Amino acid sequence: MTFQVTVQPSGRQFSCAADETILAAAIRANVGLPYGCKNGACSSCKGMVLSGSVTHGPHQERALTAADEAKGFSLFCCAKPHSDVVIEAREVLGLGEFPIKKLPSRVAKLEKVAHDVMTITLQLPASEKLQYRAGQYIEFILKDGKRRSYSLANAPHISEQVTLHVRHMPGGLFTDHVFNTMKEKDILRFEGPQGTFFLREDSDKPMVLLASGTGFAPIKAIVEQAMHIKSKRPMILYWGGRRPRDLYMHALCEEWARTIPNFSYVPVVSDPTPEDNWDGRVGFVHHAVMQDVQDLSNYQVYACGAPAMVEAATTDFSAVCGLPTDEFYADAFTSELDLAAG
Incomplete structure (x- = not known):
């Protein structure tokens, strides 16, 4: 079953399957809802359900409290519709300008810059240019299908290589690999760009x-x-x-x-x-x-x-x-x- 989602105040509309989150459907439709972690922890995608009903999947209490939910607030990254819904959210214009791609990359350089921070420089395919906005992130796709997100630490005009800053979380599936077994020339797959955290270049505010x-x-x-x-x-x-x-x-x-x-x-x-x-x-x-x-x-x-x-x-x-x-x-x-x- 598919429902219609209407975004206010922009009036944009897109379809959302009953087993799909509102955010996932918006990304698929190139509708720029704000978001960050996509897993119910950061509250970047928090907005209001003006009409219709949704059910929330697992999320952090501080990202969406029971009191907020009772007032009609929602985390769209974990909200699935039960009907047509009208939501209120600050739409990010132009977000779909750069397509989200799945790309292979080669580890060009590993540099330990602190006792618990490693920089990873990735060489991108010569045939593929990663277009993104300064501040966005990519998601590594691990062998078991799990994903890990890291922000791009260099500006987009430096496009042949990208650099990430990885903090070691002892016991962490990915960061243990980065600090203990990852080698230069290893191949990593990622999907990006992701997120609505980026420099707004049309402002002159300090x-x-x-x-x-x-x-x-x-x-x-x-x-x-x-x-x-x-x-x-x-x-x-x-x-x-x-x-x-x-x-x-x-x-x-x-x-x-x-x-x-x-x-x-x-x-x-x-x-x-x-x-x-x-x-x-x-x-x-x-x-x-x-x-x-x-x-x-x-x-x-x-x-x-x-x-x-x-x-x-x-x-x-x-x-x-x-x-x-x-x-x-x-x-x-x-x-x-x-x-x-x-």
Whole structure:
């Protein structure tokens, strides 16, 4: 059985099978609903069901609480329709411009840049160009059919190779392989580009770039893209980690601060130890933003990292600093542990 989904306020319509999620059907129809993780953990696809009924599959409670669901909110990545439905969602225009492809790639380089972070450089097929927007991600397709998502850490104009930042999660199916057995020249299959977290190039608003851990990867791509298009927009990068060693490309960020006009960099560490000799900012990284930029009403914010950080920034920047909700763009990095917690 197939139902009709209508998106408000755009009025776009698409069909959705009863055993299909609304988000999957939207992607298939090139309708740009916002999304991130696609598995009920990050809440990027959260919207309102105005009419009709849906059933939600497994998801994290913090992404969609029972109280939110009672008010009519939905996570479209895990919502399946029981009838024709009308939903309210902020549609991302032009998302279908770059087709999602399944591509093979060859591991060109592995570089351990921190005790628990590896960069993987992938050589793409000469006959296939991966078109994407700075900030988007790809999904590796593993041999057992499982998938793992990683953000592209370089701007799209560097298209012959792409780079990813992988944090080691001990016991993780994919990251154990990356750190212990993966070799250069190995073949990996992926599907992409994915996600609606990317640089909005049609704005001239100043940008706050907020990252925790390897959430720096898509932020790096956004900075490189802004440089490539010779953007004059002011950019402030706040990068947080537990200890200074977690800011694994700190020197690059300092170089950007020296060489890019209207760019500044604020590293923030939450739990430095005496041997770190850290004399910089200490605390939660999004609190540092609120201390420095108390009025965010004329800003765009791009936030990427741990779900707790993204969720806190979403709430606090809007409620305390006046950031318009439609100028907050986010990608919450969810691990298997995060998903299990839901």
